[in-house]
Amino acid sequence: MRVLILGVDGYIGWPLALRLIQRGHEVYGADSFFTRRRVREVGSDSLIPIKSMQERIEHLKKRFSSTVNFFRGDVSNASFIYRLVEEIRPDAVVHLAEQRSAPYSMIDLKHATVTMEKNIISTLSLIYAAKDIRPDMHILKLGTMGEYGTPNVEIPEGFFEVEYRGRKDVLPFPRNASSWYHWSKVHDSNNLMFANRVWGLSVTDVMQGVVYGTRTADIQDRSEFTRFDIDEVWGTALNRFCAQAVGGLPITPYGKGGQTRGFLSLEDSITCLTIGLEKPPERGEYRVLNQFDQYYSINELALTVREVYAKEFGGNAEIMHVDNPRVEKEEHFYKPVSEKLRKMGYSPSGDLKHDLKTILTDVERYRQRVDKLKKVIMPRTQWK
Ligand SMILES: NC(=O)c1ccc[n+]([C@@H]2O[C@H](COP(=O)([O-])OP(=O)(O)OC[C@H]3O[C@@H](n4cnc5c(N)ncnc54)[C@H](O)[C@@H]3O)[C@@H](O)[C@H]2O)c1
Numbered sequence: 001m002r003v004l005i006l007g008v009d010g011y012i013g014w015p016l017a018l019r020l021i022q023r024g025h026e027v028y029g030a031d032s033f034f035t036r037r038r039v040r041e042v043g044s045d046s047l048i049p050i051k052s053m054q055e056r057i058e059h060l061k062k063r064f065s066s067t068v069n070f071f072r073g074d075v076s077n078a079s080f081i082y083r084l085v086e087e088i089r090p091d092a093v094v095h096l097a098e099q100r101s102a103p104y105s106m107i108d109l110k111h112a113t114v115t116m117e118k119n120i121i122s123t124l125s126l127i128y129a130a131k132d133i134r135p136d137m138h139i140l141k142l143g144t145m146g147e148y149g150t151p152n153v154e155i156p157e158g159f160f161e162v163e164y165r166g167r168k169d170v171l172p173f174p175r176n177a178s179s180w181y182h183w184s185k186v187h188d189s190n191n192l193m194f195a196n197r198v199w200g201l202s203v204t205d206v207m208q209g210v211v212y213g214t215r216t217a218d219i220q221d222r223s224e225f226t227r228f229d230i231d232e233v234w235g236t237a238l239n240r241f242c243a244q245a246v247g248g249l250p251i252t253p254y255g256k257g258g259q260t261r262g263f264l265s266l267e268d269s270i271t272c273l274t275i276g277l278e279k280p281p282e283r284g285e286y287r288v289l290n291q292f293d294q295y296y297s298i299n300e301l302a303l304t305v306r307e308v309y310a311k312e313f314g315g316n317a318e319i320m321h322v323d324n325p326r327v328e329k330e331e332h333f334y335k336p337v338s339e340k341l342r343k344m345g346y347s348p349s350g351d352l353k354h355d356l357k358t359i360l361t362d363v364e365r366y367r368q369r370v371d372k373l374k375k376v377i378m379p380r381t382q383w384k
Contacts, residue, residue: 002092127195179383211263291338
């Protein structure tokens with residue numbers, strides 16, 4: 001299959017490229033290096049050093065006889081997207097190329113605007129390029145479980161049957177996001193759903209939980225490492241907790257720590273995306289997949305990091321709750337459904353404690369870089 005990965009230089013895009021090349025797909029990739037630049041903008045860097053795209057391409061040529069055919073550019077630029085689709089004529093496009101940090105989007109109006117513009121316009125441009133040039137290609141778009149928020153009822157996969165004043169219908173499940181970033185993903189989902197309805201585009205909209213991990217089965221040496229962010233803007237809670245444990249800092253859940261979210265390992269994320277590509281939707285179908293393995297509260301994550309770090313590395317990390325910079329429920333019901341991927345043949349391999357041992361080993365290896373980045377871990381970006 002000829003696959004174009006938008007955001008191929010990113011945390012998920014790069015290991016996905018490795019997996020698809022190994023499986024014999026023809027892989028094309030695009031990136032503007034937005035994340036590399038924006039992480040530096042907040043005084044941070046990937047904790048795990050990553051190679052330049054040129055080095056990555058050369059490395060793949062040596063390890064496999066195939067590599068990523070790379071195009072540098074901004075996918076919110078319509079003429080760039082049109083050129084890619086025209087030249088490559090992909091069977092499928094995986095769209096990962098978005099600003100993906102909730103705190104970054106909450107810094108101020110400028111950052112909220114960049115998030116909205118880049119994210120919504122990139123998806124809209126891709127939709128139009130598909131309609132005008134290749135209407136039968138499959139768009140696999142990464143949304144987020146965060147689009148749904150934390151309702152006090154079960155979260156279905158995209159749609160639910162509702163009865164109101166004696167009448168029934170199947171409707172999109174309400175989205176209730178908690179940052180400008182998450183709202184930008186909601187707007188993307190609405191736009192994809194509408195494009196499917198009016199033009200019959202084939203879309204998989206993946207509502208993905210928080211991805212953790214430093215490795216997949218394909219990442220064998222340092223040339224293949226993917227980025228791993230630990231700062232308050234770009235690093236997710238589990239990444240920050242691991243860095244705090246290794247750096248001798250307290251592990252800091254925000255607020256009461258009862259916030260619960262769906263999580264999945266990087267390995268499982270790549271497996272799911274590969275299944276989604278290799279088992280595409282029917283022509284003209286809009287399908288929503290909820291993708292996570294387990295849900296954990298932030299307190300459970302903090303305790304598990306502390307436990308694994310103590311058992312495997314003899315460390316003694318303290319847990320210290322800090323004021324929550326975000327506006328969110330700190331104790332709530334959470335029960336999302338994730339059935340469709342399992343029906344498509346997926347079974348999760350992630351095991352948090354086992355995976356944490358690998359993550360902490362990789363973070364330990366770059367302990368000196370943890371020391372350098374310590375100053376950017378504690379929260380500064382306020383929602384209020
Ligand atoms: N990592 C997670 O836990 C997670 C969870 C849910 C959803 N997602 C979604 O998955 C996607 C990928 O996430 P990630 O963690 O790999 O993020 P990432 O920031 O590491 O990767 C995104 C890549 O896209 C590139 N990019 C961003 N905007 C671009 C643009 N306008 N033009 C060209 N390239 C651009 C970046 O430079 C980066 O290489 C994002 O859309 C994110 O919202 C991620």
